[in-house]
Amino acid sequence: MDHSAHLKDLLGLDTVEYKYGLSKAELFHEAIANDRGRVRLDGPSDEQKAFPTALGVDGPLVYYTDPECTGRRVKDTFAVAWPEVEGTVWWKNDLQKYDPAKYQGLLERVVAHLNAKRATLYVKDVYVGSDPSYALPYRFVGEFATHAMFAHNMFPKDLAGVSDEESKRWTMLNAPSFVCEPERDGSRSEAAIIIDFKNKICLVAGRADYNGVVKKTIFTVMNYMLPNQGILSMHCSANVGSSDDAAILFGLSGTGKTTLSADPNRRLVGDDETAWNDRGISNLEDGCYAKLIDLDKEAEPVIAAALSKAGTIIENVAPLPGKTMDQCDPQELDLADRSITENTRFSYPLEANPNVMPDACGPHPQTIVLLTADAFGVLPPISVLEPKDVMYHFVCGFTSKLAGTEVGVTEPQAAFSACFGAPFMAHKPSVYAELLAKKMQANEARCILLNTGWSGGAYGTGKRISIKHTRALLDAALAGDLDADKVDYEVHPIFNLKMPTSCPNVPSEILNPRNTWADKDGYDKAADKLRSMFRDNFETKGFGALGIEPVM
Numbered sequence: 001m002d003h004s005a006h007l008k009d010l011l012g013l014d015t016v017e018y019k020y021g022l023s024k025a026e027l028f029h030e031a032i033a034n035d036r037g038r039v040r041l042d043g044p045s046d047e048q049k050a051f052p053t054a055l056g057v058d059g060p061l062v063y064y065t066d067p068e069c070t071g072r073r074v075k076d077t078f079a080v081a082w083p084e085v086e087g088t089v090w091w092k093n094d095l096q097k098y099d100p101a102k103y104q105g106l107l108e109r110v111v112a113h114l115n116a117k118r119a120t121l122y123v124k125d126v127y128v129g130s131d132p133s134y135a136l137p138y139r140f141v142g143e144f145a146t147h148a149m150f151a152h153n154m155f156p157k158d159l160a161g162v163s164d165e166e167s168k169r170w171t172m173l174n175a176p177s178f179v180c181e182p183e184r185d186g187s188r189s190e191a192a193i194i195i196d197f198k199n200k201i202c203l204v205a206g207r208a209d210y211n212g213v214v215k216k217t218i219f220t221v222m223n224y225m226l227p228n229q230g231i232l233s234m235h236c237s238a239n240v241g242s243s244d245d246a247a248i249l250f251g252l253s254g255t256g257k258t259t260l261s262a263d264p265n266r267r268l269v270g271d272d273e274t275a276w277n278d279r280g281i282s283n284l285e286d287g288c289y290a291k292l293i294d295l296d297k298e299a300e301p302v303i304a305a306a307l308s309k310a311g312t313i314i315e316n317v318a319p320l321p322g323k324t325m326d327q328c329d330p331q332e333l334d335l336a337d338r339s340i341t342e343n344t345r346f347s348y349p350l351e352a353n354p355n356v357m358p359d360a361c362g363p364h365p366q367t368i369v370l371l372t373a374d375a376f377g378v379l380p381p382i383s384v385l386e387p388k389d390v391m392y393h394f395v396c397g398f399t400s401k402l403a404g405t406e407v408g409v410t411e412p413q414a415a416f417s418a419c420f421g422a423p424f425m426a427h428k429p430s431v432y433a434e435l436l437a438k439k440m441q442a443n444e445a446r447c448i449l450l451n452t453g454w455s456g457g458a459y460g461t462g463k464r465i466s467i468k469h470t471r472a473l474l475d476a477a478l479a480g481d482l483d484a485d486k487v488d489y490e491v492h493p494i495f496n497l498k499m500p501t502s503c504p505n506v507p508s509e510i511l512n513p514r515n516t517w518a519d520k521d522g523y524d525k526a527a528d529k530l531r532s533m534f535r536d537n538f539e540t541k542g543f544g545a546l547g548i549e550p551v552m
């Protein structure tokens, strides 16, 4: 069945025009010519009205989202509560039930809207997963060429060996020009992002044109599908060292998955979504989606270099003062500008990194890193974990949500996000925890908790630990220099975490966070408060009943 028959059959689209399978260069030109002014813009700057903007033919595509949608709209993210799937989904605030009848009505209205305007729709066929044994065909269908180009950048394209493509295919219908009516459509607002697990459809209706939606929605789908095959899907980045030693780095948004995995001395597997099966790890994607805010070109050389490559998509970054986008070299964008959002981004294909693993896969991980960005400034910058600590911290998923990635978050907010990615975990945390425990039993790995958050005080008084020190800590851990037989530890009296007392290229005094606070009493109180939060969260979520041992 070709794409138009498929989309007529699945969705009822029949009077639209398709631009199917365009090359990246063609999508780039389509975006320049056609995406301009297609989203309602209420009060943006002139610069935003002129989106998207090309920086020369070989330059990046610079795209400005709807100002309402500069991050993920978590409160507008749903899955259809079909009776067949209702009992298998982990329902929560960031994945709520959508009434099946309302969903069917809404889908019909979106399709009617596109048919009525004889919309031009971009169709891009990619895969989610770089290993054909589990990869799923993913058909992006949407009004914006930019999104189709994003799908092209971010996902594997020519993957041979995927069986039964038609029956496995997932389809995203992405219609930013539609306006949801909550009363009639059952949505919360004028936009809704809805996963239909029964019919393999992701519907993006309304103002939700942040590129991240195109990847995180299908990631949620993979987190639903893969555990059913015994494959652990993870919100983590991954890379491989020179002796074929793989590492995975779990973390919620803003904790450093992308930054720390882009390591000039290690080959990249992926920066965000990784699967772990019986053969090892592999990337679900084929590109990276890095934050640009305050990018320090010395601390993040790989990401900075990717910024001058052709074919990237830059999102919501303003030009330097006095420049217009057309004159502005990608290296001269105003990376400190927060006027549109803190969550400024760019998407680049893996090949923009000179140091990647062939086929975006690697062996079983030798090191498991749990990333957290503690805005209370009380967790040690590095702790060495036992497997039971990993299970505890994995289900707790403590971090601070940083500004920007989720609509509505404007300053750091303590969060317990199970599996370091609760919004994307379609099953209950126990499903992923059990798989992780099995994988860890079968493959011995060293485990660390790496805190990329605040030191010397909480957010507001202290400072974020430098990327230089975080990297030195990570490098030492990866080299085995912090293994139990190599280094002395202190045990943190409140968090019960093993803190190395020394580490190459890191001042020893920062290794125990209490040393970095002038106000020791203040530190003790803050640490105590965080421990209470950990305990309350553990209790409320009933993790004890899953066989997880409370470690603090």
Ligand SMILES: Nc1ncnc2c1ncn2[C@@H]1O[C@H](COP(=O)(O)OP(=O)(O)O)[C@@H](O)[C@H]1O
Binding pocket: 251, 252, 253, 254, 255, 256, 257, 258, 259, 260, 271, 290, 291, 292, 293, 294, 295, 296, 452, 453, 464, 465, 466, 467, 468, 470
């Ligand atoms: N010590 C640190 N380690 C990692 N990232 C840091 C650190 N200090 C500041 N940052 C910044 O924090 C952000 C981390 O974001 P990113 O790597 O995109 O996280 P993720 O991929 O997990 O969402 C980047 O903007 C990075 O520059």
Ligand SMILES: C=C(OP(=O)(O)O)C(=O)O
Binding pocket: 072, 212, 216, 252, 253, 254, 257, 258, 272, 289, 405
């Ligand atoms: C793209 C995202 O991922 P991250 O911030 O983890 O890179 C996101 O959460 O929208």
Ligand SMILES: [Mn+2]
Binding pocket: 257, 258, 259, 271, 272, 289, 290, 291
């Ligand atoms: Mn990232």
